[in-house]
Amino acid sequence: MKPVIPLITAALLFGIGVYGVLRRRNAVLVLMSVELMLNAVNLILVTGDSIRQQVNGQVFVLFIIVIAAAEVGIGLALVLRLFRIRGSINVDEVPLGDRQS
Numbered sequence: 001m002k003p004v005i006p007l008i009t010a011a012l013l014f015g016i017g018v019y020g021v022l023r024r025r026n027a028v029l030v031l032m033s034v035e036l037m038l039n040a041v042n043l044i045l046v047t048g049d050s051i052r053q054q055v056n057g058q059v060f061v062l063f064i065i066v067i068a069a070a071e072v073g074i075g076l077a078l079v080l081r082l083f084r085i086r087g088s089i090n091v092d093e094v095p096l097g098d099r100q101s
Contacts (some may be wrong), residue, residue, distance in 0.1 A: 006047040014040035025088040027082065031075045038068045 013036055020033025042061045049057030081088050 003047050003051050006043055010040045010043040010047070013037075013043065017081075025090050025092050027075075027079045027091050030091060031072065034071065034075075035068055036058070038064055 016032045017035075017037035017040060020036065021030055024030050024033060042064055045057035045061050045064075048060075049055065079089055086093060
């Protein structure tokens, strides 16, 4: 198998994910873009693993899948909390820094 096609696909997926993180204002779409970037890294690891005929990359893929699942759970909890407080999930409306009451 030639590794060119999966590597190009992974690069495109990662690029789309970076674009989504930088340009989207909706918090759910930002989380989806991060997941897309993690899946691109998984594709690169599995492709490299199939080229070298070793199992090291697949172990890292399992760790990334576990981290992605935890990220989705925590991220969606934060988005729901943000929606309950602000009434919107627009990332631009989240205050940064200390609160002034």
